[in-house]
Amino acid sequence: MSGAVLHRLGHLWPGVPLALGSAVLFGLTAPLSKLFLERFDPQLLAGFLYLGAGIGLAGFHFGRRAVGLPAPEAPLRRSDLPWLAAVVLFGGLLGPLLLMMGLSATSAANASLLLNLEGLATMAIAWLVFRENVDARLFGGAMAILAGAAVLSWQGSGLALDKGALLVAGACVAWGIDNNLTRKLSSADPVSIAAIKGLAAGSVNASAALARGAEAPGALLAGAAGLLGFFGVGVSLVLYILALRRLGAARTGAYFALAPFIGALVALVLLHEQPTASLLIAGALMGLGLWPHLAERHEHEHAHEAVEHEHVHVHDEHHRHSHDGPVIEPHSHPHRHSPMVHAHPHYPDSHHRHSHG
Incomplete structure (x- = not known):
């Protein structure tokens, strides 16, 4: 690659690959999780996924220290604790709780469509509250990506604005707040942040599911779910935080909104599903929306x-x-x-x- 091309595209590296890597891992998690749901209560599975992320990343963090490997990242400081507490509250506790309450009061199709509000909430808060810069081309691209995600979620049954729908929407707003508040911590060690969040969210969800009588899985199945959570939730979150550090919340949220499309592509292979018109339309919309972000050159x-x-x-x-x-x-x-x-x-x-x- 020529020096001129590197100069022109260098600002995309490594933020854009980090955001896309986070979306790939999280997108893979949805179709792979479907393989576990025949043996898992949904809330218990969510708990094991987050616990797998938290335990795995905590093990990596302390293992790195035990063998004397240098840790170049800045540690969490006392001044970070209020932001960390808010991230755990909104992203680890309120978001999953509101989602589970919403799922129990509305249809799966309704919830699937409404979950696209997380990307919209993330970008809206970044633009309106934190004043991240965005122009008309980027805004249009973000809306095209979100429209593609909505097409993938649409199941032809319409959108019912019932109590469950409002709870799911509340979960998306909580995660949108979480994504923007995480930006405040993005200079600190992302492994520590993701480990704490995973342990907190996983403990709450798993404890709540077991308390209401969910059947505990065998050790092998629990370990497999935890391993999926380590990569699909934990490593994905670390990459997301690193992307936040370089791109800001709005742009990282736009790239991350590609996750359902990636998950749908993986499902074609793993679950032997057939390509649909909605997948092709969603792919076209997301490709159209991705281009303004990749072509952005904000310089002044x-x-x-x-x-x-x-x-x-x-x-x-x-x-x-x-x-x-x-x-x-x-x-x-x-x-x-x-x-x-x-x-x-x-x-x-x-x-x-x-x-x-």
């Missing part, structure tokens, strides 16, 4: 104010501080940014959350 002269913070970094144009001794990159430590004015392609990442006129 912008000012960086002086700021002191901590996150993993290398010594690039935004990190020109000195060190007393030898430096191994990437690394993390508290550092100060001096004021700077320059121009280059960028996303609303942790260094580019400036306003636009």
Whole structure:
């Protein structure tokens, strides 16, 4: 690849691949989970998926420390705890609880269609509350992606705005808040964040399911569900947080909305399902919506104010501080940014959350 092409597309790396990787893993989880539902209570399965994510990532975190491997990511600090508590509350507790209550009071088709509101809620909160920059082309692309997801979910039975539907919509809003609040933590170690969230959400869902009489599965089946959760929920969430760090919540949410389409493609192979007109229409809409995001080149002269913070970094144009001794990159430590004015392609990442006129 030529230097000119790398310069033009370099701002897509690694944020876009991270977001798409997160969507792939999460998209794979839905069709694979269907294989477990014959033997699992749905809420208990959700609990085991999240517990698998939390236990697996916690094991990785402490195992890494036990063998002395360096951890370049910034640790969670006391100042992060309110944000972490809010993320666990909205994303790990309220979201799953409202969804389960909604599923018990509305049809599966209704809930499937309404779950697309999570992407819309994520993007709306990012644009309206956190003032992430978006233009008409990106907005249209995001709506095309969401329309494709809605086409996949549509089962011809219409949308009933009953009590269950409102609860499912509430779950989507909770997850939209969660996704945006997670951005506040995205400079810290994503493995620690995802592990804590997985353990909290998994414990609540599994305990609630067992308390109402759900039958516990055998050890082999429980382990298989936990392994699926480790990759489909845990690793997916780590990649999502890393993408948030680089792309912001709105753009990461748009890429992540591709997950149901990826899941539908996998179902064609694993479950021997036949391609449908809705899948083809959804694919066309999502491809149309994806293009403005991939082609985006947001570049203008912008000012960086002086700021002191901590996150993993290398010594690039935004990190020109000195060190007393030898430096191994990437690394993390508290550092100060001096004021700077320059121009280059960028996303609303942790260094580019400036306003636009």
